[in-house]
Amino acid sequence: MDNNRQQQCTTVAPSNRRILLHAPLVLLLVASGPCFSADGETEAGRVNEIAGTNGAPNAAPRDLQPTVVSIQIAQADSVPPPHATTPIAQASDASMQIAQASSPQPTMPTTVVVEPEAPPSSAPVPAAQATNTPAPVAQTPDAPMLLAQAENAQPPDASTLPAPTMSDTSAPPSPAPIAPASDTPPKAVQTAPTAPSIAPTQTAQASGTPLPNSPAPVPQMPGTPPPSSPAPNSQTPGAQLPGEPTQRSQGPDVETPNPQAPNLRTADVETVRNDVFGLAASGGAVKALDEAKARPDAFSAVDIAQLEELAIRQQVRGGRDKSRSMTSSDRFDGIDNALRAADDLDKRMPTTPEYTPVRTALAGDRTVAYAARGDMKTAVTTFETIPSDAEISIDALSAVGDAYLYLSEPGKANAVYERALKQATASPTDRATRGFQYGARTRPIELREGLFWSYIDQGRATDAKQVLDDMGNALPPAKDVQTVGPEESDYLRYYRLRAQYLIFTGHVDQGIAALEELEKQVPFNAEIRAAHADAVSGQSHPRQAIAMYRASLTDHPDSVEMLAGLGRAALTADDYATAKNVDQTLDNTFPDSGAVRGFKRDYNAYRSPVFTTDLSYEHGNSALADNSFTSDSYVYSQPFGDNWRVFSHTFFGYAQTDSGNVSRTRTGVGGDYRHGPLTVQGEVTRSFGSDGRTGGRGSIAYALNDYWTVSGGLDTNDNSLPWKAYAAHIWGRSANVSVVYRQNDRREVKLSYGVSRYSDSNLHQEISATATQRVYTSANQQVNVSLDLGTDSNTRQDAPYFNPNRDYAAAATVMHQLTLWKKGDMGLQQRVSVSGGVYNERGFGTSALWSARLEHAWTFKHDITLSYGVEVSSHAYDGERERSETGFMSVNLPF
Template sequence: MRIAQQYKKIAFRQGLRASCALSLCLFFPVLASAADSNYDQLIIQAREGNTRGLLDYMHAQEQQSELNANQVADWLQVAGWSGNDAEVTRVWQRYHTSMDIPVRGVAAAARAYRNQKQWNTSLSLWEQARQLEPRNDDLHVGWVMTLADAKQNYRALQEAEAMLVADPSARNYQLLAYVYRSQGKSWDTLFATTRAEGIEPTNAELEQSLLGTLSANRISGPALNMSQSAKISPQFERTLEADAAAELVRMSFTSTRSERDRFLVADKALARYDVLLKKWKDDPAAAVEYRRARVDRLGALLNRNRYSEVVSEYESLLADGKPVPDYARRWAASAYLADRKPQEAQKLFSELFGPTNAVNLPTDDEQDLFYAYMESENYAMAQQEVVQILEKSPYQRHFYGSPTPGPNDKWLLGRTLLVQYEVMTNDLPAAEKLSYNLARSAPGNQGLVINYASVLDARGLPRAAERELKIAEALEPSNLELERQQAYVALDLQEFRQMDLLTDDVVDRSGEDPASQRLDRIRDIHHKSELRISGSQGIDSDSPVSGSHDFTLNSAIYGPPMGDNWRLFAGFNYANSEFEEGKGITRDALGGIEWRARDYWIEAELSNRNYNGGDKLGARLSGWHDFNDNWRVGGSAERLSQNTPLRAMRNDVTADGGTAYVRWYQNERREYQFSVAPSWFSDGNNRWEFGLSGKERMLTRPNLTLDFTPSLYGSVNSKENVPYFNPKQDFSVTPAIQAEHVMYRHYETVWSQRLVAGVGAYWQKNYDTGLITQAGYGQRLQLNNTFDAGVMLTWDKRPYDGKREQNLGVAFDLNVRF
């Protein structure tokens, strides 16, 4: 409205000057015969802006004598100058039927009716005035502007262009600009205004008009520069300064030519806002611009990845009790999401988008809304959004003006979001199938190949993921998302040097990016020290193996990695229990070194074992080798084996031994392992243990998994009649069900519960086959990838030497990175 008023003022100013001159020329004869000698002075005062005197005179004169046509025309003009359109129309309606009012009065009435939006009456009066003075261009200008106001767009534009062809003057360009603006053609308006100002560069009114047009078209920087030489009000100057800063904010959302330049515009905007906010903070006249600057500054903070500051400032603006515009609320929603507050983000998105179908939203809005749903675990709404996009997005779409259909980005977006939905809801087989089809159908799309690799890595197949990432690397080796995923895969493959190099490059190029910060944190956690504790406490047990009131504790502290692959460790183990022959206690102080590399893990340990009042030196060498993602072989060799029964140690019987195993891993839903463990006891007994265990996924839900865990176990001993449980031969089959339920999850904070139940059979040579029953319930808490602790109450009942014994106890474990 402010700009529209400027257009009206500027367009009519020259007409008013000509009309005023004409008014005085026509009035001089009247003045000579007027009874009031002050009339001339009142006219001069009215031209200078003091209209009250002449208007009061006209009111009084009207009561005393009859006014002539020139006086009525003067009254209409001066009332129009004072902005009193109601008085103009009242005077016109009273006198126009009883006298021939001069053109200047008719034009004043036409303007008044136009201001009151009585377009037809105004146009009729303009036509009347033009008939009286057909060569008066000022009247033609007023008529065209009224046509524009009345939305007679075609005729208004036709007439304005005709005047411009006849006379390409600044005034006619300005008229054309007015017509364009009334039609919402902002860039055409700018063109015409620029041409007008170019013809008369010293015209201050045209300069202000151009300033307003530049500002309206969001060309705020040049407008602010131009304002330095123009005479504008302080309020308009503040508006231009706020506009220029907002322009920088908008520019900060655009892509930059290089990664290092991505924050330059945002930093420049923030620096300008620091100056403006300091200048306007204590200025009551600048309260509106001060709040606007605070609102617009949110966008620059968001682009600078200062999410917590965006949230804090947004909440501060809300606390003022004044509404925050939707565009700033959209920024706040993105900041909430990036700041890991998905519930608040979801609430804002819902308020902003309301019932809008997801397919009608811009791509960025669709993605942010989807992740707000997923990260707040509102899976139903996330699925609904994905289904809407899939159902309403055909593979191809038609573009206006082109007979050839083109690819539909929404079609691809819907399937990409579906992959993410399936990954985050644990439906990894479906995610792998869909991501594979997308990657193979568009081999030139690097993002799709990276997504497929990430799904493979999530399924525990890092080598397959590595191969896909090598394919993607050929397209754009320095892609940040590619390098991030390569770093995660390198960590899973124990390629620690490669992981460090990739992470260093990612952090150097995009250290402020949340995805890069998460990768850097994972790398930092890898380089931390590690504490491992596990153990159990018997509550009620009469087992000949564990004894009664048994307690075990195993602990180890691993130092930070050295030379990428090496870690030193030290630990302490303790066990005690009550047996028929007395209490058994062992204490182990141990230390060693661990070596990890691609496809290999080796750990060597020396220990001092204290039992029955004496000390002995123990040793262990363990390791494994991966042939590929599916097959692993491993084993260990021990002197004074940790698996020696405590009851045997209580009776001065030790054992050396080892293990060997083969593991087959298909994916997170299926795996099996076969193991052999020989032990050579110091009393001459030789034991061979065999085991086969596995896992089959039965049910998967976003917060629930149900696994079938079969187990086969058998052993053979060469001696009998020894002081520890030592069946000649035995064999057990124990199928079990394990359910794990996530009760609470917020990013890396996970609180879950686990229920285990199984029923099987146990056979021991020379005894009947007996029933095995087992059950367990536990809970686990994981915090920030650095703390993982669990506790489980376990119960089982099984035969020993033909008699069923029960065991009730508590098992616990703790892993802390520090």
């Protein structure tokens, strides 16, 4: 008998199998020793307590904890269910009542799970009694007692597990399924000894295929609500709480494990759930999933799926960190494994509402993974499947914000960055970010940087400045800055962005000076040096920038941003060998880098065939032509040998003059060679018509450095003669040279000389000088002032075309450029130019000249540009004032 005191006995029947209890057998089981009594004591008064009719039962000793499975009594309809009411079953029911009334009270009760068969659809479902509420045992002569156990209901050592403690006011951790009742249903009873149960009936999966190691499903009547099964101190996974604006997409509000690590195999359900979910949220999701699978009594199928999602989230996080720290071709292996695991989980989850929050969280994980993988379009597509009112982690929002910026969608990026920043600055941490909140994670200053660039890419300088102010206000005092960890470089990030903001808003010299000052304080910081080189390259000094990039790559050979910057500067400087080497080095290893994406875009445009055309139509300048139209088009091949292209060139013109109508068509084929500072172009041409002839055209340019460029050209069949000259069957040869000094993108001086010999022996010469200075720059506006001086001379006096012996012109032009629209790489700029000056023609005196011009310039993806506009001008020719209107269009189309 002493040995029997420590023995526990559990009566278990196979899953989904009905066992009919013979009355003598039940009496024998009840009357037999240790399974129903620990010490053989009998107390008649405790019979009613077991039946639930005499108040709350007393607590059992802590060292005598039974293995318990909840009892559920099936209630039958007045019409017997398919497997109901045999004489043996009725005898069994009667014998059980006798046994409950007469047998001694056991201190170590065995409780049996009763899994009912699916009742008729019209059967009502009564609510279960609270554990401390007395209720009569509801029995009908037609209702058999069924014994069943759900699949996987007990872990291997379940017979020795302690039970959780239930208070008088709390519901059981996972109440047993509600039994169907008859048309006049009596109250169902749920027995509960004082010693709480170790294995409450499992929370069942509502529908669909169960996940591996998950509890078996419990049948549910059609038209009846599912049973409530809240876990202690937790919300039902994914439930929308009253008054909540967003869908709850995660499980219990647990962020850390229990202070003292319990034995998860023997702890009560509440302790197990808190510790497992806390472990999962704090970086141990894989271990938490293993622990949860070992305790199917405490975790539903949805809980298991949720823990699998948190484990995948942990894989995504680790894979992202790996990809950021590596430069080899296998840097995405971890992310790829996480994506495969996410696909597998998604396929195994049933398409039922209770799994929707898990799918939402999984979509957030995939968004982070795809963005880290560089598959930005898929990241955006995945993110946009998430309901707008669902909880989304900060890292998922940040990732899709980066993807939107990458895809030139700064407006959408702006919205998600703002939402992420609101969540990041809220207290406590939002539930959806669990699993990303330990260790290095997306911080508010990183979100503000993304928000800053989203405003810059939209041309919203004022909003960008406000973000910088917020960033500065959020920084701790300098004396409190940590010298280790990610916070160490926060001030450096802030001052770098301030310098870049100055450059963007037109204060280029101040911005570059600020970067140089930062570089003196942190001379080996890669981000500062890359920003400095980018700024220099943007000032039309690509060769100087190339030297800076190469020097920095000596100290930072693994800097992807530095290498991409070198490639872009090399393209600008026509150093295609360097650009090709950069492209081969980067290969497809860094699709997630915005800098690499910018270089690849420009490099692919360079590698593409290109079509360019300039169209013009002029009306009203009768001294030259009453109406005229010209088209000048080139089609360039793909480059070969890094530096060579072949091209075809077609010029077409048509004019109406007082001497008659005239048209001119000239085609040619040639080659284009560009190698660093040298550019050479040559073509063989043929003009058509009665005056057609074969000729050639060539040009050469050489950049001495980033400031000085010299060029020259030669044409044996010039297209720029006056239209009346062509009408008189006159053609000409021409040559020109020029020198350009370009200090930066704000100041330029050009001097040129041209000479032409016409077939009528006229020698035409012209000299011109142009100086341009930007006088105002802001984020969206620029104002340039130009001064143009020129003089022409001709040797023939009686030519049939406008041919002054000598003339002079001086004009000043003010050009205002306004950015009307900006979206990442794309934009629309409006340019308005007004020009005024004087014109002097020998023999006809001095007169005023003026012009006004409106132009729209579009920039699209893949370096496609389109510009068009109109111009009105007034000019005196041989003392007669002429006014003309001109329309023009230019296209540059890589394809």
